[in-house]
Amino acid sequence: MTLPHRYIPMTEQDKAEMLATIGAATTDDLFRDIPDAIRYRGVLPMSPALDEISLLTHMKELTSRNTDTANCTSFLGAGIYDHHIPVIINHLISRSEFYTAYTPYQPEISQGELQAIFEFQSYICELTGMAVANASMYDGMTALSEAGALAAGATKRRKLVVSRTVHPEARETLRTMAHGLGLDIVEVGYSASGVTDLAALRAAVSSDTAAVLVQSPNFFGCLEDLAAIEPIIHGVKGLFVVSANPISLGLLEAPGKLGADIVVGDAQPLGIPQSFGGPTCGFFAVAEPLMRRMPGRIVGQTKDLDGKRGFVLTLQAREQHIRREKATSNICSNQALLALCASIYLSTLGKQGLIDVANLNLSKAHYANSQLAGQEGITLPFTAPFFNEFVIRLPEEGPSVSEINEQLLKCGMLGGYDLGLAYPELAGHMLVAVTEKRTREEIDHFASRLGELQ
Secondary structure (H helix, E strand, C coil): CCCCCCCCCCCHHHHHHHHHHHCCCCHHHHHCCCCHHHCCCCCCCCCCCCCHHHHHHHHHHHHCCCCCCCCCEECCCCCCCCCCCCHHHHHHHCCHHHHCCCCCCCHHHCHHHHHHHHHHHHHHHHHHCCCEECCCECCHHHHHHHHHHHHHHHHCCCEEEEECCCCHHHHHHHHHHHHHHCCEEEEECECCCCCECHHHHHHHCCCCEEEEEEECCCCCCECCCHHHHHHHHHCCCCEEEEECCCCHHHCCCCHHHHCCCEEEEECCCCCCCCHHHCCCCEEEEECHHHHHHCCCCEEEEEECCCCCEEEEEECCCCCCCCCHHHCCCCCCCCCHHHHHHHHHHHHHHHHHHHHHHHHHHHHHHHHHHHHHHCCCCCECCCCCCECCEEEEECCCCCCCHHHHHHHHHHCCEECCEEHHHCCHHHCCEEEEECCCCCCHHHHHHHHHHHHHCC
16 A cells, blocks of 8 residues: 555554544544634644655755855864864764664673773773773763762862853853752852962862862863862862863873862864764763762673673662662763764874874964964953963954854854853953864964954
């Protein structure tokens, strides 16, 4: 029998048999409990049905309205970055045994998935200098908020001190979490150089502070002095939480080596597509004393009865199993497929490759910084060292950042983030991101065009 809709495998006979089974004469009988006065009797304002060819054409036209980094040169970062993604990543994650895997509760049939997660954990520990990492978090924002919750639970204190140089959305997520747990959030401002104001931080930290949370490179792209922050919080026996860009760790000292108790971040730079803002993959690593308080799941390595290496979920007395009301977190899953992207990326590049990519980000961003500083009317407000993002200030009497970005878009460029959206005092400032994908020609064109638009 020919079906009127090829993707809905139901015949009229099927419909009649189902109605007869439940004792209804027609489909309308299914809705007889809804009062007639409020039932919709018209025809919904929808387009008519399309055949497959017409539907594909329509969908392609809709997607063509999107602007992405495939057809625009991007200088936009602020948390999601246009990095090169090796082609091998998509090839491997497209294998059905990875993209259909949900949760590896049966280790005997999930060894491949468990090993992939174990490798991710191992890479994160290497990058961050921490003892233990979990199987991943939803994203970097929730990872930071979970770090705050962990710190409060571990120290039995109710105050979290966070720098305003932490990503604005991460701070919002932290506040949402804190509201539910009854925690107090204290924000500390930044100095004229673009990093956390250490004097203000010292004044904010006290014996009731559970943790200090900072980001380095911070939201402005500047490198925080982690070695100077560490004794401030450890002096009151609180915890030191650091959010880090994983690419930068190819060059910078691991936060764990500088005294961090918890290191979190977003793995999006490690081979994960931008996807118009997500999904991404958060990482979460801790010092060994905090291991049993870590949210989410951990994959451990063991041996079977024959002495062969195997992998299992370990330390499983968690929220998704038996703890429930005593749970340390409401996170009970992980981003296994996107964590696999990060693992493939790191294994493809290797140690030297990651160093090379980090160096390219650093050198190209500094070249762009010097080119923009040479444009009349553009100034550099912050002086702290930076990685692959930096802030520029546009002339007060000129067009706004949003107006300039509209003009840049017409030239095939995605301009930087308008800092005035999250920092009112920085209206007229643009956050510019430069990754290894940007060429000298693209940077020069961006700088000259931005100079012309003042």
